[in-house]
Amino acid sequence: MKLAPMRYKDYVWPHNPRVYSIDYERKMAVNKVPFGTYHLQDLGRTRRVMRGEGEFAGEGAYSQFGLLANTFYDPGPGLLIHPLWQTASAYFVELRLEQEPRPDYVRYSFAFWEASGLYSGAVQEVTRTEEAASGGNGGVLSHTVEQGDTLWAISARYGVGMTELLARNPQIRDPNLILPGEKVTVR
Incomplete structure (x- = not known):
């Protein structure tokens, strides 16, 4: 190989x-x-x-x-x-x-x-959008990918396992390749 x-x-x-x-x-x-x-x-x-x-x-x-x-x-x-x-x-x-x-x-x-990216001093955008389907009081938490972000760091930051993170984001075909501007559903 x-x-x-x-x-x-x-x-x-x-x-x-x-x-x-x-x-x-x-x-x-x-x-x-x-x-x-x-x-x-x-x-x-x-x-x-x-x-x-x-x-x-x-x-x-x-x-x-x-x-x-x-x-x-x-x-x-x-x-x-x-x-x-x-x-x-x-x-x-x-x-x-x-x-x-x-x-x-x-x-x-x-x-x-x-580099963890957690203490860079830059504010990272985290958005909450209401769950339209459930109409409930919960929300969906998403992370907007910035330059240098990795799925590993995102999973550690939000306390979500990699398997769970990948299951919530079927659009991610290669876990080692995420691009700035992409939305990653965290919860």
Whole structure:
């Protein structure tokens, strides 16, 4: 199976990195309770950290690493598109040259941190429309997709499981591809 190349912002890898990993973390607090017991408090999930390792080989390998380094220096988050990972808005936070560079071979490693989009300072449009069919007092909650939004982030923001979110939105054929301006029914 041939996979599409990984992309971040304007950079496209000439061939995909050899090793990938994603770290998920949930922060917990331990609170002491009288008489020697304790209570665990879930402080919520933190960012996903996406790491990888790869190499550039052949003529111009170090030049290719230079292009990747220039992408690293470009500030702010960007869209990280990988053929197996879920597409995510992410910050490029680590780039490491793993060996003495040679003109025909460069080994490197990298890390991206997922940008949640929940604390950007921008107000995201959330609309409520009355349920016309039921005529009841409930409402349908929808989210208007903005640049950098992912279904994963929308499901986390509203506390709705991905399976449930996809069931409510049959118009979404590819969960890794939602476009700005689309309406996603949340509830």
